[in-house]
Structures are given as C-alpha cells and as structure tokens.
Amino acid sequence: MKRTLSLSFSSLLVLAAVGCGSSSSGAGGTAGAGGTAGAGGTAGAGGAAGAGGTAGAGGTAGAGGAGGTAGAGGMGGTGGTGLEPKDLLSEWGLFDDIRNQVPAAGVIPFDVTSPLFTDYALKHRFVTLRGPGQIEYSQNERWQSPVGTIYVKTFAYPPKDLSVPMPDTREQLIETRLLVHTEDGWKVWVYVYDDDMTDAALTLGGLTVSVSWTDADGMTSSVPNYGVPSNGACRKCHGTTPDTRTLGPSTGMLNRDNDYGEGPVNQIDHLASLGLLNNAPPPEDADNPRTTFFDPIVHDESCAPGDWRCVHDAARSWFSSNCSHCHAPDGEVSEKNLFLDWESMDPDTGNTTNWGVCKIPTSAGNGTTCTQTYDVFPGDPDRSLMVCRIESVTAGEMMAPLGRSTVHVQGAKVIRDWIAGMDTSDPRFPPCAL
Amino acid sequence: MNFKLLISVLLAAFIGVAGCGDDSSNGGSGGTAGSGGTAGSGGTAGSGGTGGMAWVPIEDCTAIAMPTTYSIEDAPPTAMDDCTDTVSATGTNDAAVINSAVELASSGDVICLSPGTYDMEASVTVSSVANLTIKGIGTSPADVKLDYKSRGDRGFDVTTDGFTIENMWIVNTAGNGVEVQADGSVFRKLYVTWDAGSVEANGAYAAYPTHCTNTTVEYVEVTGASDAGLYIGQCEGGMIRNNKVYANQAGLEVENSKDVEVYGNDIFNNVGGLLPLQEPNLDRLKNENVLMHDNLVYCNNHPSFAKPGSTVSNIPPGTGMMAFSGDGIELRDNILDSNDSVGALVVSNVLLCQITGDKDCSGQPGYVPYPQNIYIHDNTYINNGTNPQGTFALIATVVDAWADGVSTVVWDGYKEAGTTDPKICLGQAERDSYTDLTSDQCQDITAGDINALGDCFAANNTQDPAGRDCAGTAVVLP
Numbered sequence: 001m002k003r004t005l006s007l008s009f010s011s012l013l014v015l016a017a018v019g020c021g022s023s024s025s026g027a028g029g030t031a032g033a034g035g036t037a038g039a040g041g042t043a044g045a046g047g048a049a050g051a052g053g054t055a056g057a058g059g060t061a062g063a064g065g066a067g068g069t070a071g072a073g074g075m076g077g078t079g080g081t082g083l084e085p086k087d088l089l090s091e092w093g094l095f096d097d098i099r100n101q102v103p104a105a106g107v108i109p110f111d112v113t114s115p116l117f118t119d120y121a122l123k124h125r126f127v128t129l130r131g132p133g134q135i136e137y138s139q140n141e142r143w144q145s146p147v148g149t150i151y152v153k154t155f156a157y158p159p160k161d162l163s164v165p166m167p168d169t170r171e172q173l174i175e176t177r178l179l180v181h182t183e184d185g186w187k188v189w190v191y192v193y194d195d196d197m198t199d200a201a202l203t204l205g206g207l208t209v210s211v212s213w214t215d216a217d218g219m220t221s222s223v224p225n226y227g228v229p230s231n232g233a234c235r236k237c238h239g240t241t242p243d244t245r246t247l248g249p250s251t252g253m254l255n256r257d258n259d260y261g262e263g264p265v266n267q268i269d270h271l272a273s274l275g276l277l278n279n280a281p282p283p284e285d286a287d288n289p290r291t292t293f294f295d296p297i298v299h300d301e302s303c304a305p306g307d308w309r310c311v312h313d314a315a316r317s318w319f320s321s322n323c324s325h326c327h328a329p330d331g332e333v334s335e336k337n338l339f340l341d342w343e344s345m346d347p348d349t350g351n352t353t354n355w356g357v358c359k360i361p362t363s364a365g366n367g368t369t370c371t372q373t374y375d376v377f378p379g380d381p382d383r384s385l386m387v388c389r390i391e392s393v394t395a396g397e398m399m400a401p402l403g404r405s406t407v408h409v410q411g412a413k414v415i416r417d418w419i420a421g422m423d424t425s426d427p428r429f430p431p432c433a434l
Numbered sequence: 435m436n437f438k439l440l441i442s443v444l445l446a447a448f449i450g451v452a453g454c455g456d457d458s459s460n461g462g463s464g465g466t467a468g469s470g471g472t473a474g475s476g477g478t479a480g481s482g483g484t485g486g487m488a489w490v491p492i493e494d495c496t497a498i499a500m501p502t503t504y505s506i507e508d509a510p511p512t513a514m515d516d517c518t519d520t521v522s523a524t525g526t527n528d529a530a531v532i533n534s535a536v537e538l539a540s541s542g543d544v545i546c547l548s549p550g551t552y553d554m555e556a557s558v559t560v561s562s563v564a565n566l567t568i569k570g571i572g573t574s575p576a577d578v579k580l581d582y583k584s585r586g587d588r589g590f591d592v593t594t595d596g597f598t599i600e601n602m603w604i605v606n607t608a609g610n611g612v613e614v615q616a617d618g619s620v621f622r623k624l625y626v627t628w629d630a631g632s633v634e635a636n637g638a639y640a641a642y643p644t645h646c647t648n649t650t651v652e653y654v655e656v657t658g659a660s661d662a663g664l665y666i667g668q669c670e671g672g673m674i675r676n677n678k679v680y681a682n683q684a685g686l687e688v689e690n691s692k693d694v695e696v697y698g699n700d701i702f703n704n705v706g707g708l709l710p711l712q713e714p715n716l717d718r719l720k721n722e723n724v725l726m727h728d729n730l731v732y733c734n735n736h737p738s739f740a741k742p743g744s745t746v747s748n749i750p751p752g753t754g755m756m757a758f759s760g761d762g763i764e765l766r767d768n769i770l771d772s773n774d775s776v777g778a779l780v781v782s783n784v785l786l787c788q789i790t791g792d793k794d795c796s797g798q799p800g801y802v803p804y805p806q807n808i809y810i811h812d813n814t815y816i817n818n819g820t821n822p823q824g825t826f827a828l829i830a831t832v833v834d835a836w837a838d839g840v841s842t843v844v845w846d847g848y849k850e851a852g853t854t855d856p857k858i859c860l861g862q863a864e865r866d867s868y869t870d871l872t873s874d875q876c877q878d879i880t881a882g883d884i885n886a887l888g889d890c891f892a893a894n895n896t897q898d899p900a901g902r903d904c905a906g907t908a909v910v911l912p
Contacts, residue, residue, distance in 0.1 A: 205534030208527060208555050230533035232559025232591070240593050241562040335717045373743065395587050395608030396637065402587065 082130055083148065083182045089191040089200040092178070094128065094152055099170065099198050101154055108274065109260075110267050112253040114293040114317040117408040118155060119211075119223045122171060126152040127249070127276075131181075134278040135249070135271070140291055140343065143249040151179040151246060157211050163218040173197040174209060175228045179238070179246055186244040188234040206230030225405040233402055236332075237325045247325050252293040252342060255284070293317040293342070300414045308421040309347060315418035316345040318411050322400055336361070338375065356386055357422075358432035370397055378422035378429035387415055491816045492772040495733035498702065500657070504575045504603065504625040506678050509653035512601040512623065514571045518543040523550035529586065532558050532568070541565045547602060549577040557586040565596035570603075575625040575655075578602040588613045588642075589626075598622065604640075605629065611640040611656070619643060621651040628658040632681045632739050636660045640682070644668055645717070652676050660739060661746050662687040663704065666694060668718040671912070675699065683740040684709050684749060688726075690718040695911055696726040706749035707734035707773065712759035712805075713745065714783060714797025721760040725909040731755060732771040735823065748786060750775045750824035757808050759783050764809040764909040766861075770818055770842075775826035777818035777842040777867075780805050780858055784877060785846040789825060791882030804850045809906025811861025815842045828884075832892040835869060841897065842867035847874045859906030865899035 086092055096102045103109055107128040115123060129135075131148015138144075145151075156171040173193040180187045191200035192207055206229050212222035227233075239245050254271075257264035268290070272280035282288050296318035303310035319327075324341035326332040331341070338361075339345075339354040353359055356375030370388035377383035389399035390412050398404075422429040492498070519535050521528075529552075535545050536558065542565045549572040560566055568590075570578025580602060582589055589607040590599060598620040604611045604627075611626040626640035640656035643649040646669040655678040656663035663682030666672045672694040679685040685704035688694050689711045701707040708731050712721035731754045740747040749756065752775030757763050759782055770777040783803035787795030797803060819840030822830045830836045842863070847870040849856050860868065876890035 203530075203534075204537040205530035205532065206556055207530055227556065230530065230556065230559060231537045232533055232561050233556070235561040236559065236591070371741070371743070395585055 083180050085189050087202050089176055111258055112248060113256050114296055114321040116321045117404060117411055119226050119404050119406045121155040124154040135276055137277045137279045137281055139251055145181055147181050147183055149181040153177045158213040161214040162216040163214050176200055185242040188231050190228060192228055204231050206233055223406055227405055236402055252291040255290045255292040293320055296414045297410045300417055311417050311421050312347050314414050318414050352428045357429060374432045376419055377432050379424045381416040381419040384419050390415060489769050492732055495735060495772050504655055506653050506655055509623045512569060516544050517546035520546045520548060522548040523552040526553050527555050528552035529554045529556040529558060536560055539563045539566055546571045547578045551579045551581060554580050554582040555585050557588050557591045560592040560594050560597060564594045567598040569600035575601050575623055576603050580604050582607045584608045607637045609637050610642040611637060613642040615645045617647040619649050621654055623653040626656040632658050634660050634739050634741055639665045647671050657681045666691055668716060681736060683746050688724050689713055690716050690721050692722050693911055694724045697728045699729045701729055701731045702733045703736050704734045705736045705738050705751045706753035706756055707731040708755045710757050710760055710763045714801045719800050722762040723909050725764045727767045729768045731768055735774045750826045752823045753779055754818055757805050759803055759805050761806045766812045769814045771816040773818045774821040775823050776840050776844050777815045778810050780808050780845040782846055782848045784848050788879060788881045788887055793881045804848055806856045807907055809859045810864050815863060818842055829891060832888045833895050835897050841869040844869045847872040848877055849874050857904055859904040860902040865902050868897055868899045870896050
C-alpha cells in the first residue's frame with residue numbers, strides 16, 4: 001500500500017481552526033490572567049478539539065493581560081492535541097507573521113551565548129509551552145522541558161540582493177525546525193519555506209539547497225550546498241527515538257541579555273518572570289553566579305596577548321556548542337574518550353588527554369588529507385588532527401560530520417589560537433613524543 | 435558454491451606450471467596435491483561445507499579476473515511481493531525520497547527500491563523505526579544502484595533493531611557503506627564498490643555492523659574498501675557466510691566480538707584475507723569464541739592502500755589468515771592458496787608495537803595483548819609464503835629456514851607473563867611447516883629497535899612444533 005504524507009497524517013491532524021496564539025483547544029477555553037481569553041479569539045470556540053484538550057490559549061491572555069501567559073486555566077491538555085505533526089508551519093500557530101518571523105503571543109524569543117555553526121545561517125529561536133508544567137532550571141545540566149514544550153528555530157540568510165534599487169530587505173528564510181515534546185517523547189519536524197517564504201512545508205527526508213546573498217556593495221556570498229536535515233539526520237545529534245532530546249537550552253547558553261521591547265533584560269530572569277521556569281534562580285550577583293558560555297569569536301578577539309586562560313574560555317564555548325552533543329561522557333561517541341563538553345573542559349580539573357592533547361585517535365575519519373597523528377599537538381595547530389578535521393569539508397573526514405557544508409573559519413581560528421597558546425612547559429601540554 | 439565460478443575462471447586461465455618455490459603444485463585439472471600431500475579435495479569435502487567440489491590450485495594469481503558486476507551465483511532470490519512502500523529513482527536527490535519513506539514507515543514495513551540509478555546526496559538514516567527492510571527489487575543487486583558520489587558520510591546509518599538491507603548496489607560512499615549498530619540485522623545480497631578501484635580515499639568499510647548482536651551478513655560482494663571489506667566488530671552473535679570479498683585492504687575482519695561464525699566466503703586479492711583481531715582501546719576487550727571454517731582464502735597479495743599509519747596498514751601484503759591476539763579462535767577446513775607472505779599468522783599486539791615503535795602498548799586495563807587458545811587445524815595450504823612482502827620480507831632475511839619460502843604457519847612466540855601454555859594448538863599440516871619467531875626471548879627489546887628485533891629473531895626462531903600438538907578447544911557456538 002503506497003503511503004503518502006497526507007494519508008498518514010490525516011487521521012491525526014486536529015482540524016481545529018487554529019488561530020494565532022493558541023493551540024487547538026477545547027470548547028470554551030478560558031483565560032489566562034487578564035480576561036476571558038475565549039472571547040479574544042481562542043480558536044477553541046467552535047474548534048474541534050481533541051479529546052480532553054482545553055485551550056492552550058495561555059497565549060491570548062497575553063494580549064489583554066500584563067505579561068500574561070499561560071495562567072491558571074489556560075493550560076492546554078496534554079491529551080495529545082496540538083502536538084501532532086502538521087503539513088504546514090502555519091498550522092502550528094507559532095507566528096503572527098511568518099515572513100517577518102514575528103512570534104505569536106506566548107511564543108518567547110531567545111538567543112544563545114555560543115551559537116552552533118550552520119554555514120553562517122542567521123537563526124531565530126523561540127520557545128513556547130503548550131502544556132502544564134515548567135522548564136526545569138539547572139545551573140549546569142541541560143534544562144529539561146515538559147511535555148507540551150515546542151522549541152522553534154528558523155534558519156535564514158541575509159536579503160537576496162541589497163545592491164539593487166529599492167531592494168527587498170527581508171531575510172531569506174530557508175527552514176524552521178521544531179523540537180516538540182509529546183507524550184511519546186521529543187519529536188523533530190523540519191519545515192522548508194516556499195518561494196515567497198510566507199509558509200513552510202513539512203519535509204521529512206532532508207533537502208540540499210543553494211543559497212546566495214549580495215550586499216549593498218554588490219559582493220555576493222554563497223552556500224552552494226546548504227543541507228536541510230532529514231529527521232534521521234536531526235537525530236544524529238539530538239538522539240535516537242525514544243531518547244531524542246534538546247541540546248541548547250541550558251544556563252550557559254541562555255544567560256545573556258535580550259530585548260523584549262523594554263530594553264535589554266537577562267533572558268533567564270525574563271523567563272522566570274513569565275513563570276516558565278521551575279527552581280528559577282535568584283537574580284545573578286556575586287553570591288549567585290551563573291554558568292555562562294561566551295561568544296567564542298568575540299571573546300577570543302578580546303583576549304589580551306598571552307592570556308591563554310581567556311582563549312581557553314572561548315574554545316571551551318565553541319566546543320560546547322559544536323561538538324559536545326557527541327563528544328561528552330554521555331554523548332554518542334563517549335567511548336572515544338574525547339570529551340569537549342563544558343564540564344570536561346574545566347581549565348583546572350579537566351583531563352587534558354580527554355581534550356585530545358597528545359591523544360592518538362581511535363578512529364580518524366576517512367579522508368586522505370588529514371594525516372596528523374595526534375588530536376591536539378600543544379603549540380602546533382597545523383600538527384593537530386582536530387584542526388584539520390574542523391577545516392575539512394570532505395564527507396567522512398570533516399568534523400562536525402554533519403550540520404555544515406562550509407568551514408567555520410572564525411571558529412577554527414579560535415581553536416588554532418587555543419592550541420598555539422598552550423604552554424609546552426606545563427606538563428599537561430607536553431610536546432607529543434613518538 | 436563458489437567453486438563453480440572459480441573453476442571456470444581457473445580453467446580458462448590455465449597455463450603451465452609456474453615453477454613456484456613450493457615444488458608440489460601443478461595443475462592438471464583436478465590435480466590437487468598440496469604441499470605435503472594433503473589431498474586438498476579430500477580435506478575440504480570432508481567438512482561438507484564446500485559441497486565436495488575439488489579445489490584447483492592457483493597457477494597464477496594475476497590471471498584471475500576480477501568480477502565486473504555482482505557475481506555471486508547462488509544467492510537466493512529476493513521476494514518482491516511484500517513491499518509496503520515502493521520508491522523509484524528520479525536521478526536527483528533521491529536520498530531525500532528514501533529518507534522520507536523511512537520516516538513514514540512503521541515497524542515491520544518493507545521499503546522497496548525499483549530498478550534504476552539513485553542519486554544519493556546524503557546518508558539514509560534509520561533511527562526511528564525498528565524491523566525495517568529496505569531492498570532492491572531488481573533481478574540482480576546491480577539493477578538498483580545507489581550512487582553517493584562521495585557525499586554524505588555513511589551510505590546507510592542504522593541504529594534500530596531488526597534492520598534488513600538486501601539486493602542493491604551501493605557505490606562511492608565517502609564513509610562506510612552500510613553501518614548498523616543494533617540487534618538482529620541482516621545484510622544480504624549487496625554489492626558494495628567504489629569506482630576508483632582500491633584507493634586510500636575510499637570508504638573504510640563496505641559492510642560495518644558494530645556494537646551489535648545477532649547479525650547476519652550473507653551473499654554480500656564487496657571490493658575496494660580502504661580498511662576492511664566485510665567487518666563485524668564489538669558484536670555478540672554473528673554469522674558471516676557465503677560472501678565474496680576481494681581487492682580490499684583487509685578482506686574479512688572480525689574484531690573484538692564473541693560467538694561469530696565465518697564460513698563459505700570467497701576471499702581473494704586483498705592485502706590480508708581473513709583476520710580475527712583483538713584490538714586495544716575499544717569498548718569490548720576481547721575477541722573470543724570465533725570460528726572460521728570452509729573459506730577460500732587465496733592470492734591475498736594486493737599492495738597496501740590504507741592510510742599510512744592506520745592499524746590496517748600494518749597487515750603485510752600476502753597474509754592469508756592472521757589471528758591478532760584473541761582468546762578462543764578456531765580456524766579449520768579453510769583453503770589457503772598462493773598468499774605470498776604466509777598462510778596463517780598468529781601474532782600479539784606486543785610484537786606489533788615493537789615493530790611500529792609504539793612505546794605505550796598495553797591497552798586499557800583488562801586488555802590481553804597476546805593470542806591464547808588459538809586452534810588452527812585441517813586447513814589446506816598450497817603455495818603460501820613463496821614471495822614474502824612488507825614486514826615478512828624483512829623477517830625472511832634473518833630466518834634461515836625461510837630460504838625456500840616462509841613457513842605456512844608463523845607464531846611470534848610471545849607468552850603472557852606467568853603463562854606456560856597459551857594453547858596455540860596446530861594440526862598436522864600446520865606443524866609440518868611452522869615457525870616460532872622468538873621462543874619468547876624477545877619481549878624485552880625496545881619498541882622500534884628493528885635491528886635488535888631482527889637479531890633476536892635470527893638467534894631464537896625455531897621450526898620445532900613441540901607443544902603445538904596440544905589438544906585445541908573447538909569453538910562451540912550458542
């Protein structure tokens with residue numbers, strides 16, 4: 001029997017009239033603080049609800065109420081409605097304006113300290129909770145988010161051509177990836193934008209697209225083979241069913257400022273004020289420091305000459321975002337004993353062999369270009385296999401092995417600076433002997 | 435089974451006696467006198483695994499034509515009436531199409547690929563559905579061609595249980611051809627190749643079940659892998675049978691696994707043919723309870739093309755079988771013919787480290803770098819060791835007894851401290867042409883001191899098989 005997408009999902013799609021800012025809802029979904037949200041257009045009115053689903057419509061309450069989000073009574077049922085896959089991004093109700101990436105109420109934008117490199121794509125990140133429960137705050141562990149959480153990540157590039165008269169100054173939208181916490185665990189869904197970028201279609205098998213952009217001076221840049229991942233590819237980093245998980249949300253990544261319309265505020269404090277965090281921390285001060293990652297490029301450039309500790313912090317951040325999903329004690333390739341996660345790279349307690357110092361790799365990939373013997377050769381980046389693989393784009397040899405088709409030149413420089421600055425008179429960073 | 439093709443090839447290539455270093459072979463069709471008069475046909479037929487067909491000794495390895503397409507003749511037919519989804523090639527970005535089908539599949543589904551050439555721009559990842567089958571529905575694997583053109587990494591990347599892949603041609607992967615880490619997988623009737631031939635840039639492994647259990651690899655034909663053609667590693671429970679493996683660096687490799695049976699395979703023109711290995715620094719410590727029987731292992735004299743410095747680059751070209759450390763390895767009823775360096779090599783990680791100069795050779799706690807309980811018997815040896823290559827050529831200069839050819843079976847002689855009998859047990863034919871390289875006198879030589887090592891070999895090698903007539907322990911598989 002031949003399968004088609006609509007055939008598979010038609011029985012699952014909740015045919016609620018999904019309006020902005022709310023998930024599919026039960027009849028009469030009422031309100032968060034500030035008013036009868038039902039009247040405010042919770043789609044629930046008249047919508048065909050899934051079993052037991054009451055309005056996730058915390059979002060609409062926001063419109064009327066001060067900072068209102070999912071207040072009491074507004075929580076959507078976890079009876080499974082609202083979280084099933086949909087053919088179009090618009091059906092999720094996550095945006096008031098998809099083309100300009102304006103989120104719907106209740107969909108909270110955030111940014112990270114140390115972004116994952118994806119072929120220089122610009123990224124817009126959001127989170128929304130469509131179920132009861134809160135995100136579990138933790139100082140050092142990845143944040144655990146409850147069933148009903150949706151993380152949204154749009155990948156975009158600069159406007160197509162700014163050198164023409166009256167250019168379209170809107171970004172080029174490529175894809176939006178969702179991580180949705182359902183009753184059956186986290187699910188990945190990837191949506192690829194159509195030509196006018198006003199909506200995006202569910203794409204399960206991945207896609208290779210060619211992207212280019214021309215700046216006002218007429219200089220054109222391009223990424224010829226940008227890879228939209230298949231669901232399987234998503235799981236290479238995010239974990240295989242049923243252990244799929246988020247990677248980014250953590251204190252280290254979110255402890256920075258963002259502007260929610262009233263000037264910069266700390267994101268963690270903001271999420272806490274919205275009631276999204278359990279065990280929300282006190283405001284940060286000297287007595288309550290929070291783990292914070294750095295923007296590796298900016299930080300590396302700011303380091304005073306000779307301040308290797310500063311450069312180490314930059315490298316540590318870059319490794320954390322780009323490598324630690326696999327290269328960590330609890331990661332996919334933990335048996336390789338190459339640990340590049342934040343904890344393992346503590347400058348005082350970390351085991352430098354686990355960082356790759358004078359470590360002969362158990363498997364060195366399959367290219368013919370990278371012939372270095374050691375992962376990290378202190379003082380000599382060109383003799384470090386790690387640098388070679390970071391700077392490779394050859395399948396089977398490049399690291400990370402997926403998620404990019406170009407070299408993160410600036411990131412590679414951070415790692416080069418890190419290796420070059422290692423003090424070879426320190427017994428932890430010996431010149432590797434053979 | 436494999437004999438039919440082989441004999442027709444050999445008869446077609448028949449030439450006069452090639453004057454090999456070992457004096458006994460000559461070809462008359464059907465004449466099988468191996469060295470020492472082991473009736474080749476009798477030996478193999480007796481085991482029943484080779485259908486009683488007579489082995490015709492190789493006259494000239496270079497006259498053996500390499501197949502140009504899938505050539506295993508007795509592979510079973512592939513059912514074509516149980517497809518739950520059928521996909522066709524468009525010729526552009528077909529990996530996306532297959533990946534979509536995989537994502538939509540349910541447990542037990544069968545995704546069928548219609549004949550054609552599939553443009554594979556990325557890996558096929560199976561990570562969300564168990565008991566999936568992906569198979570070609572052409573009459574030959576060569577009818578369903580998946581051409582990766584060095585894109586993506588692995589051709590197939592599978593982590594769910596019960597996966598079956600069957601009846602297709604996988605070509606030009608950047609990384610491994612089919613990699614599976616799961617329980618209960620079946621690799622059947624695949625053809626895995628690289629257009630460039632046997633070159634370093636090719637993917638490392640054609641078939642790569644690893645960290646697996648209960649794995650079957652059968653009727654798979656692989657050529658050109660820069661590490662090993664067929665591999666099973668860190669697995670428990672495996673059956674590797676009726677495959678055809680040629681022009682790879684290592685032909686067929688079983689590494690740090692347990693309860694694996696390897697039989698009926700046709701292994702030729704690799705750098706090294708049949709290799710049970712116990713490597714250090716892997717998750718599983720041991721290679722144990724591995725039985726390799728009734729395989730054809732011949733002409734494995736291919737020049738090395740692995741990445742220099744890699745583990746497999748240390749395999750001396752011309753190696754028929756090599757037991758590298760391990761505990762409980764049985765090699766019996768195989769035919770070894772015209773492997774230029776040695777028929778069967780039994781070697782420890784200690785010697786390897788001495789040769790490569792690696793001073794830190796102990797591996798992780800619990801790793802045993804020595805071979806123990808190695809039982810090699812009832813194999814047929816014809817014209818092995820007649821033209822030693824690589825390391826063997828060097829060693830041959832200091833072992834006088836090898837003036838007329840390397841012994842059929844070579845052991846490095848190293849024993850673990852405190853062990854008097856490592857139970858390296860050999861059959862009669864094995865003991866008749868045997869060398870212990872060191873009498874265990876050379877372990878103290880500094881790693882990398884090749885001259886001292888050579889002197890030690892010269893002074894201490896012996897052909898006396900005393901102790902090798904121990905009663906070996908047959909491998910019993912669950």
